[in-house]
Amino acid sequence: MQIVNQITQKPGTAEPEMMLIFRLSGNVFALPVGEVHEILDPMPTTSVPNAPAFAPALINVRGAIAPLIDIRQRLRMPTVPADDHARIIVLELPVNGVATRLAILADAVEEVIETDRAALKPVPELGARWPEQYVIGVARYGDTLVILLDTDTLFRPDAGPSIQA
Amino acid sequence: MTDLSAAVDAFVLEAREQLEGLEEMLLDLETGTDRERVDAIFRVLHTVKGSGSMFGFGVLARFTHHFEDAFDGVREGRLEIDARLIDVSLRARDHMTALLDCGGDSPEAARLEASEEAAHLLATLASIVGGHAQSPTLGNAPVVMQLSAREQMMRRWSIRFHPDATALRNGMRPDLLMAEIAALGQAEFRLDASDLPPLTELDPERSYLAWEITLTTSQTRDAIEAIFLFADDAALDITELVSPNGPTIGPVAAAGPPGNVSQLPQPRAPQTAPTGSSESVRVPAGKLDDIMDQLGELVIAQARLYQIAAASQNPDLEAVVEEVERLVTGLRDATLSVRMLPIESVFGKFRRVVRDLSQELGKEVMLAVEGGETELDKNVIDRLSEPLVHMIRNSMDHGLEDAASRLAAGKPARGKVTLSARQEGGEVLIAIEDDGAGLNTEAIRARAVERGLLPADAPQSASEIHQLIFAPGFSTASALSSVSGRGVGMDAVRSAVEGLRGQTEIATLPGRGTRVTLRLPVTLAIIDGFLVRLGTSAFVIPLAAVEECVEFEEAERHRESGRSMLQIREHLVPFLDLDDVFGRPASTEARRRVVIVKADGQRLGLVVDDILGQNQTVIKTLSIYHRNIAGLAGATILGDGAVALIIDVVTLARRARIAHRQSA
Numbered sequence: 001m002q003i004v005n006q007i008t009q010k011p012g013t014a015e016p017e018m019m020l021i022f023r024l025s026g027n028v029f030a031l032p033v034g035e036v037h038e039i040l041d042p043m044p045t046t047s048v049p050n051a052p053a054f055a056p057a058l059i060n061v062r063g064a065i066a067p068l069i070d071i072r073q074r075l076r077m078p079t080v081p082a083d084d085h086a087r088i089i090v091l092e093l094p095v096n097g098v099a100t101r102l103a104i105l106a107d108a109v110e111e112v113i114e115t116d117r118a119a120l121k122p123v124p125e126l127g128a129r130w131p132e133q134y135v136i137g138v139a140r141y142g143d144t145l146v147i148l149l150d151t152d153t154l155f156r157p158d159a160g161p162s163i164q165a
Numbered sequence: 166m167t168d169l170s171a172a173v174d175a176f177v178l179e180a181r182e183q184l185e186g187l188e189e190m191l192l193d194l195e196t197g198t199d200r201e202r203v204d205a206i207f208r209v210l211h212t213v214k215g216s217g218s219m220f221g222f223g224v225l226a227r228f229t230h231h232f233e234d235a236f237d238g239v240r241e242g243r244l245e246i247d248a249r250l251i252d253v254s255l256r257a258r259d260h261m262t263a264l265l266d267c268g269g270d271s272p273e274a275a276r277l278e279a280s281e282e283a284a285h286l287l288a289t290l291a292s293i294v295g296g297h298a299q300s301p302t303l304g305n306a307p308v309v310m311q312l313s314a315r316e317q318m319m320r321r322w323s324i325r326f327h328p329d330a331t332a333l334r335n336g337m338r339p340d341l342l343m344a345e346i347a348a349l350g351q352a353e354f355r356l357d358a359s360d361l362p363p364l365t366e367l368d369p370e371r372s373y374l375a376w377e378i379t380l381t382t383s384q385t386r387d388a389i390e391a392i393f394l395f396a397d398d399a400a401l402d403i404t405e406l407v408s409p410n411g412p413t414i415g416p417v418a419a420a421g422p423p424g425n426v427s428q429l430p431q432p433r434a435p436q437t438a439p440t441g442s443s444e445s446v447r448v449p450a451g452k453l454d455d456i457m458d459q460l461g462e463l464v465i466a467q468a469r470l471y472q473i474a475a476a477s478q479n480p481d482l483e484a485v486v487e488e489v490e491r492l493v494t495g496l497r498d499a500t501l502s503v504r505m506l507p508i509e510s511v512f513g514k515f516r517r518v519v520r521d522l523s524q525e526l527g528k529e530v531m532l533a534v535e536g537g538e539t540e541l542d543k544n545v546i547d548r549l550s551e552p553l554v555h556m557i558r559n560s561m562d563h564g565l566e567d568a569a570s571r572l573a574a575g576k577p578a579r580g581k582v583t584l585s586a587r588q589e590g591g592e593v594l595i596a597i598e599d600d601g602a603g604l605n606t607e608a609i610r611a612r613a614v615e616r617g618l619l620p621a622d623a624p625q626s627a628s629e630i631h632q633l634i635f636a637p638g639f640s641t642a643s644a645l646s647s648v649s650g651r652g653v654g655m656d657a658v659r660s661a662v663e664g665l666r667g668q669t670e671i672a673t674l675p676g677r678g679t680r681v682t683l684r685l686p687v688t689l690a691i692i693d694g695f696l697v698r699l700g701t702s703a704f705v706i707p708l709a710a711v712e713e714c715v716e717f718e719e720a721e722r723h724r725e726s727g728r729s730m731l732q733i734r735e736h737l738v739p740f741l742d743l744d745d746v747f748g749r750p751a752s753t754e755a756r757r758r759v760v761i762v763k764a765d766g767q768r769l770g771l772v773v774d775d776i777l778g779q780n781q782t783v784i785k786t787l788s789i790y791h792r793n794i795a796g797l798a799g800a801t802i803l804g805d806g807a808v809a810l811i812i813d814v815v816t817l818a819r820r821a822r823i824a825h826r827q828s829a
Contacts, residue, residue: 067787
C-alpha cells in the first residue's frame with residue numbers, strides 16, 4: 001500500500017518523512033517514526049489512582065517507568081476490546097520541554113511509510129469528527145484515510161487547576 | 166591535545182576551589198587578622214595568577230596581578246586591612262570567578278576585562294595600594310599588620326626544579342615559571358641539560374631539562390612552593406642557604422661553576438605535596454549518579470532473583486541469593502554514604518549572602534550556624550542552596566526589624582539569623598530562625614483576603630494563616646525591595662522542598678522571631694519500603710514512617726468529633742481506608758489490616774487488604790501526568806517486574822486532618 005500524494009494544501013517542507021501507521025478503535029493513525037522509541041507486546045499495567053483518564057496507568061519499559069497514555073480520550077473515540085494484534089508504542093519526545101518517555105496503546109501496528117507533510121490535506125475536509133488541535137492533517141493510505149497526529153499537542157498534559165490571582 | 170585540555174580542566178577545577186576558599190578567607194579577615202591568613206590569601210592569588218597565565222587565562226592573570234599587589238603590600242606591612250580593602254577584595258574575587266568561568270581568553274573574557282566593573286575594581290585597588298603608601302591611616306576600620314623585622318629580611322634559597330618527562334606535553338611552561346621566580350626577588354638560573362640524550366634518541370615531546378636556581382627574596386618558602394603548585398609531578402627541591410653572616414641582601418654569587426651540577430642535592434620533593442591528599446579521590450558527580458542508577462537496577466534485578474529462588478525450592482540457590490542480597494544492601498549503604506556531604510558546604514556560602522545583604526538593607530546582622538556537620542545526599546544539598554538563600558533573604562528583609570525598632574523593643578540592635586541542621590531518623594531538619602518581630606498574623610490575613618487566597622470571613626487559626634506565606638503570589642512586603650524582588654517567593658521554597666520529598670513548617674512568636682523548618686529525607690534514591698496490597702495492586706509505604714501493623718477490627722471503630730478512629734491499645738488513632746483515598750471500589754476481603762504510620766507529627770492508620778513484606782525501593786519520580794496526584798510520592802519496580810506506587814504518607818496525614826476539620 002502507498003500514500004497517494006494527491007492533494008497539496010498545507011504549506012510545509014517537501015522533505016519526505018517516515019511515519020508509523022497504526023490502528024486504534026477502527027481508525028488508522030500516523031506518528032513520526034523519529035519519535036517512536038520501540039514497539040512492545042501488551043504487558044501488565046499498573047493503574048494510577050485519581051489519575052486523569054487520559055493517563056490512566058504506568059508500565060515498566062525495561063526498568064524505566066513510563067506513563068501509559070490513552071489517546072482515545074482526546075480523540076473522542078470509543079474503546080474497542082483488544083485482540084492478539086494489540087501493541088504498545090513507546091515514544092520519546094519533549095513534553096513541556098522535558099524529554100519524556102511515554103507509551104500509547106494501539107489495536108495493531110501496520111508499517112512504516114514515507115510521506116511528506118506537504119501532501120497532507122487539512123482536517124476541516126473531514127468535518128468536525130477530529131479535534132482539530134490534535135491532528136496535523138490526513139492522507140490517503142490505500143483505501144483508507146490516515147490521520148497524522150500532532151504529537152506536540154496530543155501529549156500536552158491537562159492544564160492544572162488555575163491559581164486564583 | 167587531550168592531555169592539555171585535561172590539565173586545563175584540572176586547573177579550572179582547582180582554581181575554582183581556591184576562589185571559593187578565598188571568599189571564606191576574606192570574610193575571616195573581618196573577624197581579625199594574622200600573618201597566616203594574609204599569607205594564605207596571597208598564596209591563592211599568586212597561584213591563580215601564575216597558573217592562569219600558564220593555562221591560557223591571560224586576562225585572569227593580568228587582573229589577579231593587581232589584586233595580588235594589594236596583598237603583597239599587606240604582607241610587607243605597607244598596607245592595612247580595612248573594610249574598604251575587604252569590600253573590594255570580595256568583589257575582585259567575584260570578578261576572578263567570572264573570568265575563570267569564561268574558560269580562557271575568550272571574547273567574553275575580553276569583554277569583562279574592558280567592563281566598567283573591572284575598571285572600577287582596578288582603580289579602587291590602585292588607590293588603595295597607592296593611597297596607603299602616602300597615607301597609611303586612610304582606612305576607616307584599620308586592623309594593623311605588624312611584621313617583625315626578621316620576616317622582612319632577605320633569605321637565600323637554592324631551588325632545583327626537574328619537570329616530569331610529560332610536563333611539556335601537558336602544557337607546562339617553564340619560561341613562565343622562571344619569570345615568576347624572577348619576580349620574587351633576585352634570581353640566578355642555571356640550566357641542567359645533563360639528561361639530554363643523543364640527538365638520534367631525542368623525543369621532541371619529552372622534557373629532559375632541569376633548572377638550578379639561586380633566589381634571594383623576602384618571600385617565604387610557601388610563596389616559592391606556590392609557584393610550582395601546578396607542576397606537582399615535577400621533582401622539586403627547595404633549600405635555604407644559610408650564609409655565615411646570616412641573611413643577606415643583594416645578589417649572591419653562583420654556588421658552583423656552571424655545568425658542575427652533580428654536587429648539588431639530588432632532586433626529590435618530599436615537602437611539596439600537591440594540594441589533594443592521597444587519601445581522597447576527586448570524582449565527577451555524574452559518575453556517582455551513574456553508580457546510583459546501576460545500583461538501582463541491581464536492586465531490582467536482585468529482587469527478581471529472590472522471587473525466582475523462592476519459587477525454585479532449591480536451598481543452594483536460596484543461600485546464594487541471600488548472600489547476594491546481603492552484599493547488595495552493603496553496597497547500597499556504601500554508595501549512599503559516598504554521596505553524603507556535610508551541609509557545611511552550602512552553609513558556607515551564606516556568610517557572604519548575609520554580609521552583602523546587611524549592607525544593602527542597612528541592618529546589622531549576625532549569622533550563627535549550627536550542625537554544619539550534618540550529612541545529606543549531594544543532590545539534595547545542590548537543590549537546597551537556592552531555597553535557603555531565599556529564606557535567609559526573607560528573614561533579614563521581612564523578619565528582622567531595623568536597629569531603632571529593635572532597641573525600642575528592648576533587643577540588641579544587631580539582629581541574629583540562625584541556620585541549623587540536625588538529623589532525626591531518616592530525615593534531616595534544617596531550620597532558619599530569626600530573632601525579629603515574628604509574623605504579623607493580621608497583615609497576612611489581610612493580604613491573603615486581598616489576593617483572593619482566603620475568604621474575608623474565613624475562621625482560620627493563626628497557624629493556618631501563617632501557612633499562607635507559602636501560597637503562590639503572596640508577599641507581605643508593602644513595597645518590593647530589591648531583596649525580595651528576585652523572582653522567587655516562599656511558594657518556590659515550598660515547591661523546591663516538596664520536590665525533594667520534604668516538608669516546610671513555620672513557627673512564630675510575636676516580638677520574638679520566626680523559625681522555618683525544612684524536613685528533608687536523607688536520600689532521594691533508594692529507601693526501605695513496606696509493601697502492602699490493595700485488591701491485586703501492590704503499594705509501597707516508606708518503612709521509616711511505619712510504626713506498627715494491626716488487624717483491622719470493624720468493632721474497634723469509633724467516631725470521635727466526626728472522624729473515624731481506631732482503638733489501638735489505650736489510644737485512639739484516626740485512620741483512612743486507602744480504597745477511599747484512591748477511589749477504588751470498597752474491599753470485600755474479610756480480614757484486613759491497618760498500617761500505623763507516623764507522619765507530620767501525628768499517628769495515622771492506613772487500612773489495606775494485606776501486608777506483603779519489606780523491600781528495597783528504588784524511587785522513580787512520576788511523569789508530569791501524575792506528579793500532582795495527592796498521596797503519591799513516586800513509583801518503583803518490584804521483583805516480578807510490576808510497577809508499584811509509593812504512598813506519600815505526609816500528604817495523607819494532612820488530608821486526614823483537613824477531612825476532620827471539614828466534618829467537624
